[in-house]
Amino acid sequence: xxxxxxxxxxxxxxxxxxxxxxxxxxxxxxxxxxxxxxxxxxxxxxxxxxxxxxxxxxxxxxxxxxxxxxxxxxxxxxxxxxxxxxxxxxxxxxxxxxxxxxxxxxxxxxxxxxxxxxxxxxxxxxxxxxxxxxxxxxxxxxxxxxxxxxxxxxxxxxxxxxxxxxxxxxxxxxxxxxxxxxxxxxxxxxxxxxxxxxxxxxxxxxxxxxxxxxxxxxxxxxxxxxxxxxxxxxxxxxxxxxxxxxxxxxxxxxxxxxxxxxxxxxxxxxxxxxxxxxxxxxxxx
Amino acid sequence: xxxxxxxxxxxxxxxxxxxxxxxxxxxxxxxxxxxxxxxxxxxxxxxxxxxxxxxxxxxxxxxxxxxxxxxxxxxxxxxxxxxxxxxxxxxxxxxxxxxxxxxxxxxxxxxxxxxxxxxxxxxxxxxxxxxxxxxxxxxxxxxxxxxxxxxxxxxxxxxxxxxxxxxxxxxxxxxxxxxxxxxxxxxxxxxxxxxxxxxxxxxxxxx
Numbered sequence: 001x002x003x004x005x006x007x008x009x010x011x012x013x014x015x016x017x018x019x020x021x022x023x024x025x026x027x028x029x030x031x032x033x034x035x036x037x038x039x040x041x042x043x044x045x046x047x048x049x050x051x052x053x054x055x056x057x058x059x060x061x062x063x064x065x066x067x068x069x070x071x072x073x074x075x076x077x078x079x080x081x082x083x084x085x086x087x088x089x090x091x092x093x094x095x096x097x098x099x100x101x102x103x104x105x106x107x108x109x110x111x112x113x114x115x116x117x118x119x120x121x122x123x124x125x126x127x128x129x130x131x132x133x134x135x136x137x138x139x140x141x142x143x144x145x146x147x148x149x150x151x152x153x154x155x156x157x158x159x160x161x162x163x164x165x166x167x168x169x170x171x172x173x174x175x176x177x178x179x180x181x182x183x184x185x186x187x188x189x190x191x192x193x194x195x196x197x198x199x200x201x202x203x204x205x206x207x208x209x210x211x212x213x214x215x216x217x218x219x220x221x222x223x224x225x226x227x228x229x230x231x232x233x234x235x236x237x238x239x240x241x242x243x244x245x246x247x248x249x250x251x252x253x254x255x256x257x258x259x260x261x262x263x264x265x266x267x268x269x270x271x272x273x274x275x276x277x278x279x280x281x282x283x284x285x
Numbered sequence: 286x287x288x289x290x291x292x293x294x295x296x297x298x299x300x301x302x303x304x305x306x307x308x309x310x311x312x313x314x315x316x317x318x319x320x321x322x323x324x325x326x327x328x329x330x331x332x333x334x335x336x337x338x339x340x341x342x343x344x345x346x347x348x349x350x351x352x353x354x355x356x357x358x359x360x361x362x363x364x365x366x367x368x369x370x371x372x373x374x375x376x377x378x379x380x381x382x383x384x385x386x387x388x389x390x391x392x393x394x395x396x397x398x399x400x401x402x403x404x405x406x407x408x409x410x411x412x413x414x415x416x417x418x419x420x421x422x423x424x425x426x427x428x429x430x431x432x433x434x435x436x437x438x439x440x441x442x443x444x445x446x447x448x449x450x451x452x453x454x455x456x457x458x459x460x461x462x463x464x465x466x467x468x469x470x471x472x473x474x475x476x477x478x479x480x481x482x483x484x485x486x487x488x489x490x491x492x
Contacts, residue, residue: 077295088302094309101316108323115330116482166403166461173486176331196404199397200376200463243465258487259467263378263403263459279330281484283383284458 037064111180118275119143120150121188121216121282124167126266127157134195134266135159138206140216143185154215160204162195166261168203170243173256173280184253187239188276189214191259212237256280329387329481334358336391336421337377337409338476338490341469347371347400349469355393355413355421363420364412372398375475376463378406380440383483385454390433391479392419392441394459399467410441417442462487 023029041064045057123139136158141150170189178184194203208215213236242249242257249257262284264272275283335356342350349370355363376399380392393413397406413420419441422433432451438444440457448455462477462485469475474490 080295080299091302091305091309094313095305098309098313098316101313101320105316105320105323108320108327112323112327112330115327162402162404164403164459168461170465171486180327195402197402199402200374200399200467256486256488257465259463259465260485260487261461261463263461277480277482277484279480279482279484280486281480282460283482283484285456 037068040064110182114179114182114185115176115278117185117278118283119185119188120273121169121276122167122190122272122274124264124272124274126264126268126270129266129268132161132163132197133159134162134165136165136193136266138190140190140208140218142217142219144219151219153218154208156206156208156215158193158204158206160193160195160198162197164196164263164265166194166196166263167206167274168192168194168200168259168261169274169276169282171256171258171260171276171281172239172242172249172254175253175255178253179278186276186278186280188260188274188282189243190216190274194261212240214240331480333478333480333486334391335360335476335478336379337393338474339375339377340474341375341471342367344373344469344471347373349373349375349398351375351469353396353409353412355409357421357423359424363423366412368396368407370396370398370401370407372400373468374399374463374466375469376403376406376461377409377477377487378403378459378461379477379479379485380457381460381479381483381485382436382440382455382457387481387483389479389481389483390422390436391485392421392437393477394441399463403461456483458483460485 021029023033041057041060042052044060044064045052045054047053047056120141122141125137126134127137128135137155138158139155140153142153143149144151168191170187170191172187174184174186179186190206192200192203193206194200210218211233213233217236217239219232238252242252242254246257260282262272262274262282264284273285275285277283337353337355339351339353342352344350349372350367351370352365352367354365357363376397378394378397380394382390382392393409395403395406395408395410397403414437415423417438418430418434419437422430425433435446435448435451436455439446439448464475464487475487476490477485477487479485
């Protein structure tokens with residue numbers, strides 16, 4: 001396809017061009033035209049009685065001659081239009097293929113964008129570290145479909161003993177097809193904090209559930225899109241059900257679900273931000 | 286006047302057809318290349334490296350007996366260990382280092398449980414460290430191998446070496462994965478995998 005194939009244009013009209021060339025660019029062609037014209041003129045040269053009339057012949061000769069030469073331009077133009085129409089057919093097919101390729105590319109670009117997308121979940125700032133007790137200020141974020149950005153849903157403080165804190169998340173990764181099409185986004189819900197000295201079973205709860213909605217998913221009606229608050233709550237409750245029920249999770253298109261924690265050895269006042277990713281799982285930035 | 290407009294229109298059509306014919310192959314070739322590049326980028330993003338798996342041999346009250354396998358980047362088994370640990374769930378901690386161009390390196394650090402804190406967990410490093418090199422990455426080309434060795438020494442062995450000479454913006458994080466239910470199940474195998482962007486997943490094998 002890299003070379004221009006002009007034969008594609010000319011091939012369908014080669015025979016037409018051949019006739020055209022013979023008629024107008026050879027002696028025999030002109031003889032045939034003149035002969036046909038002559039027949040037509042002779043046929044129109046009879047008087048009322050059916051005999052040949054010189055007067056009729058000369059008027060017919062001028063009339064047909066004038067008609068022929070005055071319509072030559074339309075004749076050429078018509079030939080060229082026919083030529084264009086015929087040669088445009090393969091071009092239209094190519095254009096159709098290009099449109100289809102372009103659509104594929106748009107879909108792939110969207111899929112890539114969705115896979116690369118990152119949603120802010122938590123901002124963690126260590127505010128004090130005394131007597132082996134770590135104190136963190138935690139800001140929660142949720143994705144607002146209406147605003148198209150991650151908005152803060154609340155702020156809490158958390159204390160735990162140790163030198164390294166692990167912020168544990170419930171992670172629900174949807175099938176790639178759902179992520180790529182933008183129908184779903186992977187979900188990660190902050191759940192618990194444990195440390196290098198405090199095991200998971202004695203960890204501090206950071207879910208902050210209210211009416212079955214975790215703080216990290218709590219959006220006001222103003223931040224929702226196409227859903228009212230009641231419908232949104234029902235969606236969240238379904239998500240929370242998927243957390244507890246494996247078969248229900250599968251039915252809703254969840255690919256993998258597990259818990260994932262990010263370990264932080266705190267540096268005072270430093271901001272740690274945790275994101276969920278389109279490919280699955282969470283990242284610290 | 287009408288003839289003039291017709292001629293202009295006529296020439297315009299001919300010119301348009303010719304232009305489309307001339308640029309069409311270039312556009313098509315560009316679109317095909319772009320599509321292939323996007324497909325490749327998506328496949329790379331979705332690609333995964335399973336670096337650890339563990340099979341739960343038995344599980345009694347707060348005691349898990351499991352076989353842990355560490356894999357190399359080529360899929361080979363680097364080491365296999367049978368371990369017994371107090372608890373109901375197995376926690377795998379790893380150090381993940383990512384570069385700006387979505388290249389992630391993973392080093393498994395330790396294994397602990399829901400009742401054993403990470404400080405008292407079992408280190409996984411001796412299982413794959415061979416002459417201060419992470420055997421997970423054996424077989425990679427020398428230049429990358431030196432870089433990985435330096436990363437391993439700096440982030441895992443905590444040696445005082447400089448990584449500035451690589452001129453890369455590196456990010457690191459400690460990631461722990463475990464079961465959502467807080468319980469591993471007997472006779473089931475679980476695997477940890479990492480994506481090129483550094484995100485880690487845990488899944489039941491053959492899920």
